[in-house]
Amino acid sequence: MQTESNPSVLARWNSLPPAEAAESILPCCGSHAWAEALTTHRPIPDPVQLLHLSDQIWQSLPPEAWQQAFDSHPRLGERHAKAATATSLTWSSQEQSKAEPTEALRAANARYEARYGRIFLLCANGRTAPEILSALESRIHNDPETEWRESGEQQRQITQLRLKRWLGGT
Structure with a gap:
């Protein structure tokens, strides 16, 4: 997703009190630990640095922080999540707009x-239900450790996509 960043979004975020800044960026990932850690690195001078720091922080988080991020997503093909902000649910809906729920997807x-x-968890932006189902059917054979890492990589991709959207002010 190519989104022009709105410089005022990052500048405004850099000037917010820490708790407000963490709350503001939380929908991009869903992990409070990630949002709080990113906030401590402010001021962040530009979008490239923000995206880079996001990746570094994500990779350093403990499993429970990853799980919190995973829990902020609805099942693919659905519109509610275990724990999510209104903004992240709206973004999930947009990302899954081509993925109409099917019985096969629900069963998988x-x-x-x-x-x-x-x-x-899959970065489903622009993917159809059959494409999602194919990825799910392929990954269900992974051993638990491999699948944990793959889920983490998918979350990283989703976070990058959402940060770009957030920077664009949409």
């Missing part, structure tokens, strides 16, 4: 959750 989601104990 259920199998995935039974196997791994969490929802299937």
